[in-house]
Amino acid sequence: MPKRKCSFNVSLQAKYPFIKQINTPSDVRCEKCRTEFSVAHSGGGDIEQHLKSDKHKNADRAAASSSTMLNFFKKSDAPTLKDLDIAAAEGVWAYHTVQENHSFRSNDCASKLIQSCFDPKFTCARTKSEAIVVNVLTPTAMKELKDDLDKCNCITILNDASNHGNKKIYPIVVRFFQPYVGVQVKILDLQDQPGETSDIIVNYLSQVLTDNNLTAKVVAFCGDNANVNFGGAARRGTNNVLTKLQSSLKKELIGIGCGAHVIHNAVKSAADGLPVDYESVIVKIYSFFYIYTIRVEALKEFCAETETEYQQMLGYSKTRWLALMPALERVLKMYQPLKNYFLSIEKCPQLLKIFFEDPTSELWFYFLHAQSASFHQAVLKLEGQTVSAIEAAKEINQLKDNLIQKQTNQFLPFMVRQLILKLKDSGTNIDEEFVKRTATEFYKTSREYLEQWTSFLTKEMEIFYWADLKKVPTWEDIQKSLDLLIEKQYIDCNKDTEVFDEFSLISNYITSQKITEWNNLNVSTETRWVEIFKHFRANNLQHENFCIVIEYILCLPATNAPVERVFSIMNKLWTSEKTQLQISVLKAMLIIKVNIKKTCQEFHSYLKSSPDILKKICSSDKYKYN
Known part of the structure; x- marks a missing residue:
C-alpha cells in the first residue's frame, strides 16, 4: 500500500x-x-x-x-483639491500603463520624469501604480460589473484554459445584454488551476457563479469543442463540463461550442482529401525563407524576372482560424517565382520538388483558395465580440446550403477551369472527371462535418431567428420563444398577455420600412434592439417583459472567441521578461483592459468626476494587499 x-x-x-x-x-x-x-x-x-x-x-x-510600510505615508481624511488633481493624474497614469502593456517597473523612470517636467508632487512609480491598479481600479471595475449583473436576467459564461509555463490559467468571461447599452462581454474571474479535468472546471465555475449570485441567471455554457466540455460531436456521456455543470446547478443549460472553430475544422477536414498536402507545403515554404536573408534575396531576383512583386511568405497554424486563406493566397501570388526558384536550386526539399514538378499542384491550390474564401468570410462574420448564436446558426446554415449547391452542380472555380484548359492545350494528361469527383467529395465532407458539429446549435437557435430583425417578426414566431422562457421560468406564465401587449407596441415601431433602412445600413442586431428600447424608455412605453426575451436570446454567443482574445491580451501583458508577475496582478490588469472601455483621456475625465475613487488613490489603504 x-x-x-x-x-x-x-x-x-x-x-x-x-x-x-x-x-x-x-x-x-x-x-x-x-x-x-x-x-x-x-x-x-x-x-x-x-x-x-x-x-x-x-x-x-x-x-x-x-516598520510597517503604512507608517511612511501621510494619513489624511480630507485631501485637498490639489491632492485630488494629483490622484487623478496618478490614477490615469496607472491605467495608461496597463492599457499600453507597459511594465510597472518602467514607471520608476516615468514618475521621476513627470516630476521634473510637469509636477514635483506626482509620484506613481512601480509600487504605487500596481497598488492603484490592483486595489483601486480593479475593485471599481468589478463593482460596476456586479451592479450590471444584478440588474440583468440572463447571462452566458464562457471558459477555456491556457498554459503559461507551469501555470494553467482559467478566465471566466460573462456575456449579457443591457437593453439601453447593448451586448456586454467582460471578465468575471481568472484563476490558475491544477489541471483540466471536467471536475476541476465545474467546481471552479460553480463556485464563481455561487459567489456572484448568478446560478439562477446563467442560461448557457460556451467553450471550445473539446470532449471535456461537451462529450464530443454527439454530446453523449456524463463525464463532461456541460452535463456536470447542469447537475451542479440543477438546471438545463444551452451548450454552445465555438462556431468559428467548427468552420475552420470543416475546411481543414475536407482539404485532407485533396491530392496536395497544403499544410506541409505552406509550412515548408515559410520555414525555408523565415530567417534566411540570402534565400530571400535570391527569390527577389526570380520575382524580377517574372515581373512579380515580392511579398513575404506567410506562416500557417492549425489553431489559427483565419490563417489558411491568406497563406494560400500568398503562395499563389508568388507561385511562378517560387516554382522557378525551387526547381533551380541544387538541394531543393523533396516535398517542394514534387509539389512544383506536378503540373496539377497550382490547380489544387487555386481550388482550395476559392473554397477557403467562403469559410474565411463566415469566420469573419462570427468572430465578432457581440455576434449572437442566432446569427452564427444562420451563417452556418447558409454555408451548408452553399456547399449542397456546389456539390449538386459539381462546381469548379473559374481559375481551376482555366488551368484545366491550359494543361490540356500543353499536352498534359489531366483527368477532368477526377477533378470534379474530388471537388464534389470536398463539398460533401465539409458539409457533413458542419452538420455533425453544429446540429445542436442550429436546432436550438431556430425558434429565435426572428430576433435578428432582418424581417418583421410575427407573434407566432415570438410565442414559441415565449413558451420556452416560461417553461424555463425566466418569465411568469401569467405575464404572457403583457408580453403580447408589448409586442403590439413594438410592432408599430418595427415596420417594413424600418427593417429596410436597418438592412441598407447593415445595422447590427444588438443596435437595432437598443434603438427600440431607448425609444420605448424615452416615451414611457412598457417593454420590461420583452426585454427579458431579448436578454435571453442576445446573451448567447456565436463563438468562444472572447476567451481567446483574453489569452491574446494575456500573452502581451505576461511576457517572458515579466517572470515575477503574480496571478492576482495579471487578473487585475486583464479586468482593466477588457472590462473598462474608455480611452485614457476619457478615463481621466471619469476619475475627475469620481471623488470616491480619488480619495482611495490618495489613501494609504491601497497598499493593504489581501
Whole structure:
C-alpha cells in the first residue's frame, strides 16, 4: 500500500496562521518568506522543518527590524483639491500603463520624469501604480460589473484554459445584454488551476457563479469543442463540463461550442482529401525563407524576372482560424517565382520538388483558395465580440446550403477551369472527371462535418431567428420563444398577455420600412434592439417583459472567441521578461483592459468626476494587499 499523504488541515491553519494552502491540499506557501513547499510527508513536521530554514529565519529578522510600510505615508481624511488633481493624474497614469502593456517597473523612470517636467508632487512609480491598479481600479471595475449583473436576467459564461509555463490559467468571461447599452462581454474571474479535468472546471465555475449570485441567471455554457466540455460531436456521456455543470446547478443549460472553430475544422477536414498536402507545403515554404536573408534575396531576383512583386511568405497554424486563406493566397501570388526558384536550386526539399514538378499542384491550390474564401468570410462574420448564436446558426446554415449547391452542380472555380484548359492545350494528361469527383467529395465532407458539429446549435437557435430583425417578426414566431422562457421560468406564465401587449407596441415601431433602412445600413442586431428600447424608455412605453426575451436570446454567443482574445491580451501583458508577475496582478490588469472601455483621456475625465475613487488613490489603504 502506498503511504497516505498528509494535507494542510484546520488545526495546522490555526497553529500556523502565516501558512496558506495553494493548488492541492498538500501544497502550501509561507506568507512571511514567500516560499512554497509541501506538507505531504509529515504534515506539521514539514512546517517545523521549514521554520528552521535560513530563508525563513532571515525573513523573521527582517520583519522584526522593519516598520510597517503604512507608517511612511501621510494619513489624511480630507485631501485637498490639489491632492485630488494629483490622484487623478496618478490614477490615469496607472491605467495608461496597463492599457499600453507597459511594465510597472518602467514607471520608476516615468514618475521621476513627470516630476521634473510637469509636477514635483506626482509620484506613481512601480509600487504605487500596481497598488492603484490592483486595489483601486480593479475593485471599481468589478463593482460596476456586479451592479450590471444584478440588474440583468440572463447571462452566458464562457471558459477555456491556457498554459503559461507551469501555470494553467482559467478566465471566466460573462456575456449579457443591457437593453439601453447593448451586448456586454467582460471578465468575471481568472484563476490558475491544477489541471483540466471536467471536475476541476465545474467546481471552479460553480463556485464563481455561487459567489456572484448568478446560478439562477446563467442560461448557457460556451467553450471550445473539446470532449471535456461537451462529450464530443454527439454530446453523449456524463463525464463532461456541460452535463456536470447542469447537475451542479440543477438546471438545463444551452451548450454552445465555438462556431468559428467548427468552420475552420470543416475546411481543414475536407482539404485532407485533396491530392496536395497544403499544410506541409505552406509550412515548408515559410520555414525555408523565415530567417534566411540570402534565400530571400535570391527569390527577389526570380520575382524580377517574372515581373512579380515580392511579398513575404506567410506562416500557417492549425489553431489559427483565419490563417489558411491568406497563406494560400500568398503562395499563389508568388507561385511562378517560387516554382522557378525551387526547381533551380541544387538541394531543393523533396516535398517542394514534387509539389512544383506536378503540373496539377497550382490547380489544387487555386481550388482550395476559392473554397477557403467562403469559410474565411463566415469566420469573419462570427468572430465578432457581440455576434449572437442566432446569427452564427444562420451563417452556418447558409454555408451548408452553399456547399449542397456546389456539390449538386459539381462546381469548379473559374481559375481551376482555366488551368484545366491550359494543361490540356500543353499536352498534359489531366483527368477532368477526377477533378470534379474530388471537388464534389470536398463539398460533401465539409458539409457533413458542419452538420455533425453544429446540429445542436442550429436546432436550438431556430425558434429565435426572428430576433435578428432582418424581417418583421410575427407573434407566432415570438410565442414559441415565449413558451420556452416560461417553461424555463425566466418569465411568469401569467405575464404572457403583457408580453403580447408589448409586442403590439413594438410592432408599430418595427415596420417594413424600418427593417429596410436597418438592412441598407447593415445595422447590427444588438443596435437595432437598443434603438427600440431607448425609444420605448424615452416615451414611457412598457417593454420590461420583452426585454427579458431579448436578454435571453442576445446573451448567447456565436463563438468562444472572447476567451481567446483574453489569452491574446494575456500573452502581451505576461511576457517572458515579466517572470515575477503574480496571478492576482495579471487578473487585475486583464479586468482593466477588457472590462473598462474608455480611452485614457476619457478615463481621466471619469476619475475627475469620481471623488470616491480619488480619495482611495490618495489613501494609504491601497497598499493593504489581501
